[in-house]
Amino acid sequence: MNLKKFFETLRDQIEYGIDNIRASKKYLVSLSLSLVAFLILLIVLFISNSDFSVKKEANILVDDISSRKYAQAYDYYKDLEKEFSASKMNKFNNVASNKLSALVATSGDKYVTGEMSKEQYSGLINTINALEDIQIDVNQLLDISSRVEQMYIDENITYEKASSYMEVTTSLKGIYQDLDEYKNNIETIYQSREVYKQASKFQQIKKYKEAIDKYDKVVEEDKKYYNLAESRKKECIKLMYDYYISQASNSSKKGEYEEALVYLTYLKPYYPNDEKIEKLEDEYKEKISVFTLTSDDILNLISKKSGVNREELSVISYQQTIDDKLYYYAEVVRDNKIFNEVLVEAKDKKIYSYKSEKVDYGCEYSDGYYKVDEQGNYVFAISSKDAATLVKDKLNDKHEKYNDLEMKYKSEITKYVNEDELNKLLKKNNNIYYYALVKKGWFSLTKEVYLVNMYDKTIYKCIDDKISKI
Numbered sequence: 001m002n003l004k005k006f007f008e009t010l011r012d013q014i015e016y017g018i019d020n021i022r023a024s025k026k027y028l029v030s031l032s033l034s035l036v037a038f039l040i041l042l043i044v045l046f047i048s049n050s051d052f053s054v055k056k057e058a059n060i061l062v063d064d065i066s067s068r069k070y071a072q073a074y075d076y077y078k079d080l081e082k083e084f085s086a087s088k089m090n091k092f093n094n095v096a097s098n099k100l101s102a103l104v105a106t107s108g109d110k111y112v113t114g115e116m117s118k119e120q121y122s123g124l125i126n127t128i129n130a131l132e133d134i135q136i137d138v139n140q141l142l143d144i145s146s147r148v149e150q151m152y153i154d155e156n157i158t159y160e161k162a163s164s165y166m167e168v169t170t171s172l173k174g175i176y177q178d179l180d181e182y183k184n185n186i187e188t189i190y191q192s193r194e195v196y197k198q199a200s201k202f203q204q205i206k207k208y209k210e211a212i213d214k215y216d217k218v219v220e221e222d223k224k225y226y227n228l229a230e231s232r233k234k235e236c237i238k239l240m241y242d243y244y245i246s247q248a249s250n251s252s253k254k255g256e257y258e259e260a261l262v263y264l265t266y267l268k269p270y271y272p273n274d275e276k277i278e279k280l281e282d283e284y285k286e287k288i289s290v291f292t293l294t295s296d297d298i299l300n301l302i303s304k305k306s307g308v309n310r311e312e313l314s315v316i317s318y319q320q321t322i323d324d325k326l327y328y329y330a331e332v333v334r335d336n337k338i339f340n341e342v343l344v345e346a347k348d349k350k351i352y353s354y355k356s357e358k359v360d361y362g363c364e365y366s367d368g369y370y371k372v373d374e375q376g377n378y379v380f381a382i383s384s385k386d387a388a389t390l391v392k393d394k395l396n397d398k399h400e401k402y403n404d405l406e407m408k409y410k411s412e413i414t415k416y417v418n419e420d421e422l423n424k425l426l427k428k429n430n431n432i433y434y435y436a437l438v439k440k441g442w443f444s445l446t447k448e449v450y451l452v453n454m455y456d457k458t459i460y461k462c463i464d465d466k467i468s469k470i
Contacts, residue, residue, distance in 0.1 A: 054088065058096040062103060068120065070127040077131050093133045100128055101137035104172070108144045112157060112165055122168050129173050138178045141169060145182040152186055153222065159190045185221070192219040196229055203232060208240035209266040237270045248280060255291060255319070255326020255346060257284045291326055291346040293317075298330050298344055305351055305365040306340075313339065319346075322378045327352075343370055343378075352380065355432050355454075364409055369432070369454060381454035387434035391450045394459055394470060395438070404439040413437060416449050418465035425451070425460065425467050433460075 057080060064073035081089060107124050110116035128134055145166065152162040166183040169175070199214030215236070218229035248263035261284050264277055271277055295315050303310040317330040326346040332339045340361045341354035353363035356371035363369075369381040382390075384407045395402055413435045414422070426433070433451040440446040451460040451467070461470050 054092045054095050058092060058099055061096055062099045065100070065124060065127055066103060068123060070123055073127060074130055089133075093135075096131075097135045098137070100134055101140050104128065104136055104169075105140040105144055108141070108148075108165065108169060111168075112144075112148055112151065112161060118164055118168065121165075125168055125172055129171070135174055136172055138175060141172075141175065141179060142182075145169065145179050149182045149185050153189060159186070159193075162186050163190070188219060189222050192217070192222050193225055196225050199229065199232065203236055206239075206243055208236040208243065211236050212240075241267060241271060245276070245280070248284070252284060252287070253324050254321040255324070256321060257288045257291065260284045261288075293328050293344060293346060293349075295330075298328060298342075301344060301349060301351060302330075302332055302340070302342065306363075307365070308334065308339075317344075342366065355381065357432065360432065371432075371455070379455060381432070382434075382452075382457060384434055387452040387454065387457075388436060390452055390457060390459060391436045391438070394450075400440075402438045402440045406437045406439075408435045408437050410435055413449050416447050417462040417467070421465060421467050422462070 061073055061076055061080075064070075064076060080092060084092060104124065107116055107121055111118065111121040128136065148157070148162050148165050151157045152159065163186060166179060166186060170179050170183060195214050195217045199211045199218075202208070202211035202214060212233055215229040215233040218226050220226050244263040244267050248260040251257070251260040251263065261281065264281050264284070267274070267277055295317055298315050298317050299310055299313055302308070302315070303313060312334055314333045315330040316333075317328050320327045320329040320343065322343075327343040328346060330342050330344060332342060338361075340363050341359075343352040344350070345352070350367040351365075352368045352370045353361060353366035354371060355361070355363070355369040359371075368383055371379050371381075373379050388405055388407050392405060410433075416437065432454050434454050436450040436452065438448045438450060440448065449462040451462070452458070459470050460467050
């Protein structure tokens with residue numbers, strides 16, 4: 001019995017000891033946890049105090065920049081670089097970068113809407129660029145740049161405003177090509193609208209072909225102006241038919257058949273297999289084959305008429321329309337000197353030599369003569385036959401009988417007149433004449449000389465070595 005009681009007492013003592021151990025362990029654990037919590041609290045307070053300091057100084061920097069105190073902000077940033085440790089400065093740059101990213105986005109909005117000037121916005125960007133380790137969040141800029149592009153497309157802002165925003169914003173360091181898409185889109189839309197304006201001007205002055213070419217260059221991305229261009233293009237196609245056929249007809253009347261064909265080529269892409277266009281095209285091509293003269297053709301004509309060997313001559317020629325008739329102007333050269341200036345009638349191949357009061361090539365082989373007056377107009381002389389008719393009519397009016405009338409060159413009549421008097425008249429009046437030799441009396445022994453101004457048709461008679469107007 002005593003042994004049993006002993007064991008029971010021992011058991012109670014052991015259990016009491018175990019309970020005490022357990023109680024002490026719980027206390028130690030609780031104490032340890034308290035210490036850990038206290039240490040964590042100190043760390044948090046330290047970190048919080050550090051973060052508060054960084055945010056405060058970041059706010060000061062942002063406030064200075066917002067107030068356009070750019071030099072002060074720059075100096076402040078440089079002072080912080082000297083004062084802060086590398087890790088703290090890195091933390092400051094991160095905080096400041098976030099705040100300045102928001103400021104750039106807000107300022108960009110204000111600039112676009114006119115609440116901020118370009119100088120102010122540029123000053124902000126330039127200052128941020130000077131802060132070496134500040135990095136602006138490009139995502140915020142992508143968003144506003146997209147909106148600026150759309151505002152320009154919708155015509156809510158001008159091209160100048162949209163373009164200058166992109167120009168200033170893309171100057172931010174670290175942006176590189178991130179905004180190029182929006183910048184290029186704005187430029188593309190602008191160029192497209194400029195082309196549309198040019199097309200509209202062409203349409204107003206009836207240059208329909210040029211207008212259509214421009215309307216075709218309006219980009220589809222600019223939906224409003226693309227649709228307008230398509231509509232205007234249809235107008236041009238409708239209006240150009242009658243207008244270009246009329247222009248082709250006018251060119252044809254002037255002998256400008258190549259130009260007439262050009263007007264028809266403008267129409268053919270939009271009016272394929274049109275019978276009227278095809279008929280006119282055939283007509284103008286036929287006229288080109290009939291009325292076109294090459295330099296060789298002109299050389300052959302002049303050589304044949306003048307009796308000068310073709311190899312001794314060269315010509316420079318081009319088409320010239322006068323009074324709705326086609327001619328070829330040709331400058332004829334012989335021995336490196338101008339031999340003659342002629343107009344060759346394309347249809348009849350008649351040659352007209354230049355003869356004026358100031359320039360006379362002494363040509364005696366042409367079918368007629370011409371000059372250019374002070375106003376630049378072409379004036380054709382009457383023909384030798386017309387001059388003869390004028391003299392005959394004058395003689396008949398005076399009831400003067402004659403046996404014969406011959407048209408002569410000056411060199412052939414000098415023996416019948418006082419040459420000094422003739423030269424005085426020519427010098428005094430500074431005009432060009434035809435010469436008519438009139439034969440009268442028995443066996444046509446009496447010979448009279450008449451001068452006819454080939455341009456104004458005035459008639460002079462040579463009598464007793466005197467020359468007088470009749």
